[in-house]
Amino acid sequence: MFLGIDLGTGSCKALLLKSDGTILAEASEAYSVQAPRPGWAESDPLDWWQAVGRAVRAVVNRRAAEIRAIGLSGQMHGVVLADARGTPLYPTILWADGRAVAELEALHKLSPAQRQRLANPPVVGMAAPSLLWLKRHQPKLYQAARWALQPKDWLRLRLTKEAASEPSDASGTLLYDLQADSWAWDVIEALELHPGLLPPLIPSSQIAGTLHQEAARHLGLLEGIPVAAGAADTAAALLGSGLQVGEAQLTVGTGAQITVLLAEPKVDPTLRTHLYRAALPGQWYAMAAMQNAGLALEWVRALLGLSWEQAYQEAQTAPAGCEGLVFLPYLTGERTPHLDPLARGVWAGLGRHHQRSHLMRAALEGVAFSLREGLEALGEVIPPHAPLRMAGGGTAHPFWQQMLADVLERPLIVNPVRSASARGAAMLGALALQIPIQNPSPLPANTLPSGADYRAGYLRFKKLYNRLTDWFKAR
Incomplete structure (x- = not known):
């Protein structure tokens, strides 16, 4: 073994x-x-x-x-x-x-x-x-x-x-x-x-x-x-989860990454996204890297005094769009697509009608919107409407999975491999002895976009960041 x-x-x-x-x-x-x-x-x-x-x-x-x-x-x-x-x-x-x-x-x-x-x-x-x-x-x-x-x-x-x-x-x-x-x-x-x-x-x-x-x-x-x-x-996670060339994966942990495995290097001419070598020879992967995913959600959850189960339950009681409340999750600056180390987190649009449930849902929507920006920044290296495999500990709850599918407008596939990075590491140990390890067969998409319309909220999200960039620089 x-x-x-x-x-x-x-x-x-x-x-x-x-x-x-x-x-x-x-x-x-x-x-x-x-x-x-x-x-x-x-x-x-x-x-x-x-x-x-x-x-x-x-x-x-x-x-x-x-x-x-x-x-x-x-x-x-x-x-x-x-x-x-x-x-x-x-x-x-x-x-x-x-x-x-x-x-x-x-x-x-x-x-x-x-x-x-x-x-x-x-x-x-x-x-x-x-x-x-x-x-x-x-x-x-x-x-x-x-x-x-x-x-x-x-x-x-x-x-x-x-x-x-x-x-x-x-x-x-x-x-x-x-x-x-x-x-x-x-x-x-x-x-x-x-x-x-x-x-x-x-x-x-x-x-x-x-x-x-x-x-x-x-x-x-x-x-x-x-x-x-x-x-x-x-x-290592791409190897351990069995991703094939041309397939894409969404990983949500402390940060978040959207990656697509490539058979040849394709450099983003705008240098907004990343290109790295893969674990196997003759492979590369393009990546949109967002710093603030689970990091921002964990901060909000703790700030609001909720367990994770309570956080998801309360968020579901607020309507999509949070009645005008928008959250920017950039607690530590942001990489894709803004390349802005000075950006910071913001709740905007607060009114007396907003409750704790709105704050929690707005945080989830804000992280999902930042992932949508990352997906769009990758452009044509990801085939249109292709499903995304989900990996990482931050994609487990069905409500959150559905929100991600709706915001990204992509089918999602739950990755059957737990601890994909550690599994990929073990596979590299086996390959060092020239022993190949078989990966599990891919699963069909199990979370489809429901038709919920987040497009207006996404546009508000993008406009908010653009209007605050000078303020971030002047802090």
Whole structure:
């Protein structure tokens, strides 16, 4: 059997996968995300290490001798500044971090040809601006560092004592040339970053090292187990859920992504959406990335003092459109389509007739409208009216599923695979030993647009953001 470890933003998952594709066991362990200043988002990698140990021990139990390989997946874009042994020198700057706004200027000054080869918009939270921030504000630590690693690559260093990365995570750093499939050395030079901080690149399904004695003891495993390079969480999820070229997936978690798997790279000429390498060779995926999905809904739910079941129940008692109430969910700025780190959350149109139920429903509608903007930004890479597979923990409730289908005007398919990123990680471990794992057959669409008209609310939503952009900048 094969062990998949998914290092998420707020928790890690461990999963045991049998050779026939059956998930035998899975476990999750949470850890905290700190915000020492407004707009910052950090984690302590040593918290990850302890959580991974607990999660792996929970699923392995007495099966340690049966684990043939380990695969990894993890949250994208973060930067772990570490010494040669993997000891963190500074808290990890996460994808949701907004501190490096000033550092984006250096990326905007790159030549048009360089930016097209990066194939992604310059946004805060990605590795390049975060590294520039560290160089400017923590120069001694920057000079002392041996590695600047993506989260799952740091975890692999702790497991194997070998540093490496792979294309799916590297392509999300703004330091990777999508055309050449290598680090963008000319961009790194133009940004005056130290090229030696970046590890060598190997394929996602290649063995990157073996589990060393200390790590094996921590995880309750045997020394010497092969560890695959792994993949970024979204790339691993596409593999683990069995997405085929041309198919699209909607993932709702802390953030949200709409992705479509491609057989050739198609760069968005406007650079509003993203293009990354997939987990398998010869595949890419286009993505609309929205930062504020479950993150914003969890904030509203807690603010209103509701359980999740109460939140959905109360929201259903308010009418569609919330009688003029509109919610912008941009608590941490936004990526697709606005590329605006200064945007913030707003309820607009409040009247005395509005109740708590209106506030909750408006939040759900606001997140759904932001997903509609992301879908539209992807344009022709997604076939018209094609269904979307649903993944992630934030798509489970039928009322929410129906609202998403109505707003997006697309049929939705519930993904039969739980913990798709962890499953994809385990599959990469199997592929490292040249053992293919079969995916479940796709299901027919089970949530169809009902004809509920959200178009007027969607237009109000778009107009509200456009009218507030100057106010966001002047805060």
